[in-house]
Amino acid sequence: MDLSKESLPSNASDNSAEVQQFRGTEVELQSLKRTETLLLRVQSKLSFFNEQLREGRKGIYLETLRIYLIMAVFVLAVFSIYWGSYFDRSLRYKNLRMLVVIEDDQIVDGMEPFIGNSVRQILNTSQAHFLGDWKIYNSSEFSALAAKDGLSIFDEVKKQVHHQHYWSSIYVKPNATANLLNAIEAGNTAYNVSYNSVVSYYETGRDYLAMNSYVTPNVARINDMFLRMQGSIIDNMMTGKNTSDIFADINAVKVAASSLEFFKIDGIPFTDAVITAPAQVGLIYMVILTFFSFNFFSTVYPKVAKMNVKPVQFLLYRVGSTIISFLVLSFFFSMVSLAFQVDFTKAFGKGGWPVYWATNFLTMWAVGGINEVAGMLIIMVYPPMIGFWLLFWVVANISATFSPIALTPAFYRYSYAMPIHASYEITKVIIFDTYKGALGRNYGILVAWVCIATVLLTVTSVFFGKKMAARAIAEKQRQEEEFLEKFRHEDGEAINLEP
Incomplete structure (x- = not known):
């Protein structure tokens, strides 16, 4: 039996049209459905502090606290490693090994080695011990070590520093006191007081930050202590001498007034x-x-x-x-x-x-x-x-x-x-x-x-x-x-x- 629209009575067709008009098209129904769903979603949104969300809020709070705890623990742990490497660093300057070779340790023509003795005296003070671990050798002790390597005393000093056995060095040259006295008496202005008295050899390239931050500044402090003794060193040297005749020569005054600043030699400078x-x-x-x-x-x-x-x-x-x-x-x-x-x-x-x-x-x-x-x-x-x-x-x-x-x-x-x-x-x-x-x-x-x-x-x-x-x-x-x-x-x- 054919149930197509053509076979239906006219009144049935009209009723169907009225129902369709009342219900709307399928598209309209779907749109209505979506609108209703959207309204339900909007209307179903709750305030974060709604009583129904109590358990959810509690979970979020606990999760947040857990995250903060994890972050706090790792921040404290990790950064403490870095901060700790700098803690009380100045108290460990005494761990920096420094080489000291004093060849001005002999009496020459009745003249005491005042320069060598003054350096030794300074390095035996508590102030110096705070600034480094000073390994002091006299000429006979260190010459034996140099002889094993077939080197001069100063070349052996440079080798020891280069091989990183020591961070820096202080080398008091042989007969430094007697030679300075001779230069003063002769008014020899060509005499390099600094170079011919005390030399400090080091290599910045070994650790350019450490050298500039700790090593050379600490050696400079020893130098400052030594310079404060320069007046007494010159006075002791001139004891028993006819200072009026000697210092009548202006050149002698210039030599005596020349600074006993350590002569610094940087074997590997930081230049770039x-x-x-x-x-x-x-x-x-x-x-x-x-x-x-x-x-x-x-x-x-x-x-x-x-x-x-x-x-x-x-x-x-x-x-x-x-x-x-x-x-x-x-x-x-x-x-x-x-x-x-x-x-x-x-x-x-x-x-x-x-x-x-x-x-x-x-x-x-x-x-x-x-x-x-x-x-x-x-x-x-x-x-x-x-x-x-x-x-x-x-x-x-x-x-x-x-x-x-x-x-x-x-x-x-x-x-x-x-x-x-x-x-x-x-x-x-x-x-x-x-x-x-x-x-x-x-x-x-x-x-x-x-x-x-x-x-x-x-x-x-x-x-x-x-x-x-x-x-x-x-x-x-x-x-x-x-x-x-x-x-x-x-x-x-x-x-x-x-x-």
Whole structure:
């Protein structure tokens, strides 16, 4: 039987039209439904302080307090490491080993060695002991050490400082008192009183911040104490002499009035401020840069994993690509210093820059590999902690690196084993040509960190991949369940809307 509109009676057709007009079109019904839902949503919004939200507010308060507690603990812990490296530093000046060689220790023609004796007297005071650990040798003691190396006394002094057995030196030249007296009596203005009396040899390149902040200022304080004794030294020298006849010569007065200022010799001066970038601050940026690499490639690794490659090949890609990234980053990092004309030829000639690049590569591999491992572990446990990890890793590496470890509490001896400290020492050799004796140890430290980081990266990558895959499956199941629940809910609403 045909039930089309044409077969219906006219009155039935009219009634249908009236019903349709009363109910509205399907579009109008859907619009009405959406409007009603929107109104319900607006009307269902509650004040944050509504009684119905008490439990929710309580949960938020507790979560906020937990976050503050975590942040407070890590701020106190991490920054205390850095602040602690500076704590009571002045009380540890006595840990700075200083070499003192006094060759003015013999009576010459009845003249006492007043200059040598005055230096020894000053260094035996409590004030001097506060400023450094002064290892005092007389001429016979130190000449035996110099003879073993086939060097003169002063060359042996320079060698001891260059080999970093001492931070600085005070060298009182042989017969300094007698020679000064002869120069005064002869009115010899060509006689360099400072150079021929006391010389201080040091190398700023060993640690340019420490030298300028602690070492040379402390030696200068000893010099000030010595200068305050100059009047009595000259008086003692002139005892029994016919001063009227001697000082009748104006040149004799000039020589006697010449300052006994220590003659300073800087064996490795700091001459270019741009060196601060690669030799110090740049090492901090290096740690941060390796962390950026982890962030940038965090979207690439999942894409490779989804390509259904063999697990072993993916693992090789994961570790290998990380190492290649450090190689590329270290190249451009090293190029910046070359572009700003840092001289890399002092220690290794034309091979200086390749050595510098290789050092930066190993350093990035060491600190960056640990960053990768820590990043994956933190993502699995509590991702917001990544920032604090980076802060900790920087602070742990630099706290006692850019200052003498001898001036820090014993806790900071761990810095000798840290990758950034090793890289810092190597970089100073490359740029300043400081003592090379510790190169093997410092490269060994970097290689050890590289091995540890590579092993940990391999193991952690496997564990991280399994963990993330399990989470992805669980998330997919959760989304499917939410979709089905939503579908059932919407389907039920659609049925209820039927006339």
